[in-house]
């Protein structure tokens with residue numbers, strides 16, 4: 001639960017959804033593929049007291065998780081938004097319970113909850129960071145670097161991000177592009193804070209290769225095995241000196257509790273979308289803080305909406321490692337908010353205005369929109 005006072009109730013009149021296509025400044029390659037355009041859904045909750053914005057962080061294809069744009073688009077209109085419209089007047093803290101009868105679809109639920117939360121907090125004049133329990137006014141900014149053509153190109157890309165001031169580098173790895181890529185970055189830049197993310201690309205058969213990464217003194221290795229491999233992650237964690245961090249596997253507070261109990265992870269990546277919303281993210285933060293497990297805020301190439309909310313979440317006290325909260329310009333030439341996140345001395349500011357604390361740029365939003373629908377009672 002939020003550490004502070006509950007938010008006010010809203011009376012929901014309609015929900016607008018838009019599919020956006022935002023061109024990326026450069027292709028982003030992970031172990032499961034390459035993206036050149038970010039396809040994402042934004043949510044506008046219309047209430048009797050004003051509106052609020054959220055972001056559904058699904059991607060075009062179900063590769064990072066089972067969720068994807070048009071599955072989200074369907075379940076939101078067919079089941080989730082009607083359930084909220086039926087409830088009509090409720091507090092943001094009630095959203096997860098109202099949506100609970102629908103199994104899964106956590107990214108969609110998280111995006112809807114954020115829009116309701118933004119509407120409620122804007123109406124009260126309360127910043128999201130303050131509501132969630134933020135203790136910092138800016139957060140350290142790490143950058144996630146995709147797989148490049150070869151290790152030399154990776155060194156060039158990392159060098160450019162370090163020159164911009166990013167305080168932590170994460171490189172994506174996959175079988176065949178792991179030890180040599182990591183060695184190249186270590187050789188070129190010495191003891192920079194460095195971590196790797198496999199996006200589930202390995203199995204326990206690769207344990208010897210993964211153990212070779214121990215010599216690079218990484219902050220962590222993120223999600224080496226499959227989403228449901230909690231037991232195998234525990235086996236791997238016992239063998240590696242590099243801390244194992246889970247991303248895809250941590251789909252809920254319960255999954256986080258299981259992972260900690262099994263010893264599957266000693267660090268947790270918290271992504272609000274993946275766990276069904278910012279409030280569940282706070283609960284996982286609280287669990288990990290009480291267990292002495294460090295957490296950091298993951299990213300899903302968010303627009304200015306989710307990026308503002310991520311900065312607020314990452315300002316909670318248990319977020320002791322830099323998050324994937326880069327400047328908007330790391331991904332986009334034109335964001336959909338009027339003041340996109342910028343890098344200042346390696347940090348990103350936590351917005352202080354009401355709600356998300358960012359304003360939508362209606363022209364940029366319209367230009368990026370490829371599909372739009374409004375659901376009302």
Ligand code: SMG
Pocket residue numbers: 030035064143144197199247298299300301302324325326
């Ligand atoms: O938003 O900076 C960001 C992206 C960070 O690498 C990132 N996200 O597995 O952590 C992850 C990936 C998920 C998206 S991959 C397309």
Ligand code: MG
Pocket residue numbers: 197199222223247248269298
């Ligand atoms: Mg990851």
